[in-house]
Amino acid sequence: MHTYDSILQLVIELVKPLAPEGREVRENTDLVADLEFDSLKVMNLIEQVEDRFDVSVPLNILPDIRTVRDFSVQLQRIIGDN
């Protein structure tokens, strides 16, 4: 069973290496505005999460994701669905 907090911690851990050096990554960090994520980095993050949880993340959720929190919430729902 994955709690929201455990998912959030993992997402932060996966986002950090993709973020520009020196930028902090927190729950309310905006992936595009704060970390300059482009589509390539978003796909990279999704693939890592998919491998870690053995789930497929539908692209349809992307318009609803701005922050680390948004992604973690969606991920918890997807893992639950599975």
Added chain:
Amino acid sequence: MAIFDKFQQLAATRRALAESGIQSINVVMDRVVSATEAVVNGRSLILAGTNNYLGLTFNPDCIEAACHAVRTQGTGTTGSRAANGSYAVHAQLERDLADFFGRRGVIVFSTGYVANLGMLSTLAGPGDVFVIDGDCHASIYDGCRLSGAEIIRFRHNDAADLDKRLRRLGGRIENTLIVVEGIYSMLGDRAPLADIAAVKRSYPGAFLVVDEAHSLGVLGEKGRGMAEEAGVEADVDFIIGTFSKSLGAIGGYCASDHPELDLIRFANRPYVFTASSSPSIIASTRAALKILGAQPHLRQRLWDNSHRLYARLSGLGLHLSPEPSPIIAVRFDQREKAFAGWTGLIERGVYVNLVLPPATPDGSSLLRCSVSAGHTPEQIDTIGNAFADLQTAGGLA
């Protein structure tokens, strides 16, 4: 965010291009001389960025067929087939294509983009699932999005990853469409279609859609594309493609054995609400399809040219796309180097495509060459020489 704010990143890219003196997305050809030559700003260029794989745009039979159709049927249809009715030539082309592919039916669309948009958005709906190769063309992504179905992306050309994602779908397999391309447009690499078809067979009920836009006339003994080449045509439920590459015109198609294709035609909003192709376009496409079938030496010449250019560029030590193909991309980590390369090639009389992220698969910038059967070996050597000269001058470093 105000309405126009979202365009600022694009504006910055255009400024950077302009500062480099590049008009790559705004090239105006003063005169197109042949399938492989044009004049731009008074300079004669060899065209190596056209997707004109069989070089048929100036074929006399195709031109004559188009001219005859204009004289006898007029310049345009002025409406959609659903509203205004079909011209006989539309139905004839659909029969020609059905015979060519050995399929029960075909729908002809006004562009290749509309073919993907129409078929994918109509085939699936909310509750259904698309599992698509990550490097699929924008028209595939857009068609999937418009459908309202769930979209899952698998790693490019990775049949094992596709298998994993289908397994995760469990009982939803019968509502699942796998979408891949025969040859991918940016790097010219082929789909491992035999492996993908084998995965599809192990999930009974799943559908397989193959976009053969860049492989029609290029692969297969009869030129039917990657599915023919891989010997898996029976596993492909829907073949989608375009007339704007090997057939030298504009338009798209979907071929299938599913009898429901007739129903899909009339549920297909991009088809129903788009004006149909002009009779001249249909006529030249029919002529080109005949040539594609009757003149396999064009395919051989295309591949000879492709191998010749790939070997030359490979010999220069450039970072190339993964395999010899009619699409050969030179890859750059920094877009400024691609800018400089593109300009240097124009100065040396060669036109290629400059492709920048996010249109590229891995974030690199590309000088994308497309080879044609219409190129002479001398023209291929001129293209290779231009790259070599540019490299010597430090323009590709």
